[in-house]
Amino acid sequence: MPESRFNPWLHRFAVLTALATLALLGVGGLVTSHGVGMAVPDWPNTYGYNMFLFPPSKWVGGIFYEHTHRLVASGVGLLTAILAGWLWLAESRRWLRWLGVIAFYAVVLQGVLGGLRVVLFKDQIGIFHAALAQLFFALICALALLTSRWWLEPRLGGQRDANEGRERDGSEIGASLRRLFLATTTLIFLQLILGATMRHQHAGLAIPDFPLAYGKLWPAMDAEAVAAYNSQRLEVTTANPITATQIALQMAHRLVAVVILVCAGALAWRVNRTHRHAAFPLRRLTFLWFGLILFQAGLGAWTIWSQKAADVATAHVLVGALSLVTGVFGCIICFRHPEENASDKVASTFEVARRQARFSAIVNQ
Amino acid sequence: MKLNQTLALIASFTTALQLATAGNITGKVTLKGAPPAEKEITGVTDPVCSAAHPTPMKTRFYMVGTGGELADTVVMLKGITGKSTGASAAPLLIDQNGCEYLPYVGAVQTGQKISVKNSDQTMHNVHPTPVNTAGGNKEENKAQFAGAADLTFTFPAAETFLRFKCDVHPWMFSYITVVDHPYFAVTGKDGAFTIKDVPPGKYKIVALHRKAAKDGVEQDIEVTADGAKLDFALDVK
Numbered sequence: 001m002p003e004s005r006f007n008p009w010l011h012r013f014a015v016l017t018a019l020a021t022l023a024l025l026g027v028g029g030l031v032t033s034h035g036v037g038m039a040v041p042d043w044p045n046t047y048g049y050n051m052f053l054f055p056p057s058k059w060v061g062g063i064f065y066e067h068t069h070r071l072v073a074s075g076v077g078l079l080t081a082i083l084a085g086w087l088w089l090a091e092s093r094r095w096l097r098w099l100g101v102i103a104f105y106a107v108v109l110q111g112v113l114g115g116l117r118v119v120l121f122k123d124q125i126g127i128f129h130a131a132l133a134q135l136f137f138a139l140i141c142a143l144a145l146l147t148s149r150w151w152l153e154p155r156l157g158g159q160r161d162a163n164e165g166r167e168r169d170g171s172e173i174g175a176s177l178r179r180l181f182l183a184t185t186t187l188i189f190l191q192l193i194l195g196a197t198m199r200h201q202h203a204g205l206a207i208p209d210f211p212l213a214y215g216k217l218w219p220a221m222d223a224e225a226v227a228a229y230n231s232q233r234l235e236v237t238t239a240n241p242i243t244a245t246q247i248a249l250q251m252a253h254r255l256v257a258v259v260i261l262v263c264a265g266a267l268a269w270r271v272n273r274t275h276r277h278a279a280f281p282l283r284r285l286t287f288l289w290f291g292l293i294l295f296q297a298g299l300g301a302w303t304i305w306s307q308k309a310a311d312v313a314t315a316h317v318l319v320g321a322l323s324l325v326t327g328v329f330g331c332i333i334c335f336r337h338p339e340e341n342a343s344d345k346v347a348s349t350f351e352v353a354r355r356q357a358r359f360s361a362i363v364n365q
Numbered sequence: 366m367k368l369n370q371t372l373a374l375i376a377s378f379t380t381a382l383q384l385a386t387a388g389n390i391t392g393k394v395t396l397k398g399a400p401p402a403e404k405e406i407t408g409v410t411d412p413v414c415s416a417a418h419p420t421p422m423k424t425r426f427y428m429v430g431t432g433g434e435l436a437d438t439v440v441m442l443k444g445i446t447g448k449s450t451g452a453s454a455a456p457l458l459i460d461q462n463g464c465e466y467l468p469y470v471g472a473v474q475t476g477q478k479i480s481v482k483n484s485d486q487t488m489h490n491v492h493p494t495p496v497n498t499a500g501g502n503k504e505e506n507k508a509q510f511a512g513a514a515d516l517t518f519t520f521p522a523a524e525t526f527l528r529f530k531c532d533v534h535p536w537m538f539s540y541i542t543v544v545d546h547p548y549f550a551v552t553g554k555d556g557a558f559t560i561k562d563v564p565p566g567k568y569k570i571v572a573l574h575r576k577a578a579k580d581g582v583e584q585d586i587e588v589t590a591d592g593a594k595l596d597f598a599l600d601v602k
Binding site for chain 2: 230
């Protein structure tokens with residue numbers, strides 16, 4: 001297989017697609033946060049118009065968010081199609097070419113799911129649409145990472161940093177660290193699904209206070225209590241009644257948030273302790289990750305205190321997506337095959353020599 | 366043919382007899398306790414809606430008079446099914462005016478037409494979201510431009526507070542209770558209600574309010590040819 005060479009324009013295009021996808025997540029988040037997902041009753045048309053010809057004078061109220069979401073989604077679809085085609089033609093790594101193809105099919109599926117949500121009136125499709133959006137964003141960001149100079153030219157980029165870190169600290173990325181990265185990232189994805197499930201039931205805040213829940217550590221969820229909550233809440237937009245399941249979901253969301261925070265904190269502490277070299281890429285990444293998750297926890301609390309203000313709730317979705325992507329980056333770096341480049345072999349040789357020296361020292365004692 | 370004519374005659378006679386002996390149920394619904402303050406509706410970005418309301422719109426959970434008179438309460442007889450005359454009843458008109466649904470709370474019979482009018486110079490989508498879909502009530506979402514013809518909806522199954530919403534203006538809601546008989550009324554600003562032409566007999570009567578009595582407050586009532594009178598006092602939840 002020919003060696004992969006850094007293609008700056010391909011990488012820049014992948015970054016552009018990732019940024020456009022982040023913008024799409026933001027607009028999509030605003031659609032749900034404002035409760036206007038059904039403001040355009042038809043699909044793929046918009047109020048009977050071809051969606052690209054829908055007059056801007058009619059983009060009023062919730063139509064503005066939903067129609068903008070559709071237009072940005074079309075743009076991301078186009079960018080993804082070009083990126084997939086470009087990868088297919090220019091990329092020598094076969095698996096990466098196929099990742100491009102998967103991204104293309106994912107964006108098509110995502111568009112169809114968005115349309116079906118509108119015409120079939122199914123909240124469940126909205127939840128799947130939101131979860132796939134997160135996975136798609138992570139995939140596009142991964143494509144941007146995998147086409148970067150940092151990734152492709154190890155002597156100049158991240159692998160050098162990693163090797164230098166190993167040489168100075170005498171440490172490697174252990175299996176337990178990899179497992180912790182993978183587990184935390186998986187947990188973040190599950191948390192995003194929980195969040196999407198809460199948002200796409202269009203019931204507003206199932207629990208209106210924080211850190212307590214209806215004034216207690218654990219709220220009552222019997223039928224009488226839920227009926228009382230519904231009678232007492234004064235919902236302005238998202239007016240579906242809340243249920244015991246939704247209250248349980250929000251409690252689960254809070255608990256999982258604590259677990260994620262502990263995991264990310266543990267990772268940052270552990271990597272800082274075992275990989276003290278400043279250039280070690282995972283060291284910086286784990287600090288960034290922990291910071292993002294702390295910020296995300298704050299946004300979660302603010303979402304409740306602001307009575308689910310649309311901009312705050314959407315920021316919570318976006319930082320959630322960035323937390324997932326950071327975790328995915330960490331996993332990719334952790335699980336990079338050690339024989340993928342020559343510098344890793346140098347590091348392995350160094351490690352063998354180090355172990356032999358330690359063995360000789362023990363024998364000579 | 367003769368048999369049909371005879372049966373029709375008997376039916377007309379029976380109906381006329383029932384109406385002659387039927388009475389009206391009248392009464393008033395009041396609210397005990399101070400309701401929570403209504404919330405201001407924020408995020409109104411459509412200039413047509415803003416122009417229609419010099420002061421901010423508010424939610425309409427508790428529409429209470431100075432003496433506690435409670436509007437938007439559905440009062441109906443309970444336990445009667447299959448008596449709907451909705452197919453021949455006049456349609457209920459819901460108007461979208463100033464980016465609000467009027468009325469906020471209404472009631473119809475199963476099979477009775479609901480006409481939705483757009484009096485605003487802006488676009489709306491009319492989106493009923495029934496819960497009793499198993500009974501045949503159907504969720505729909507229809508566009509309605511300014512000046513467009515009225516939209517018509519009917520629902521075959523009974524359901525309380527069937528929500529109509531506009532997603533273009535996500536604060537717009539109307540709650541229509543669908544009843545399988547004609548014996549119901551919705552209280553006005555004075556809290557008063559009149560259920561007309563109820564055949565004499567003993568019934569259960571229920572008052573439903575979206576916040577104060579979502580599941581209903583029941584009472585027993587006996588209706589005579591002179592009618593009957595009964596009041597409800599609901600508690601703030």
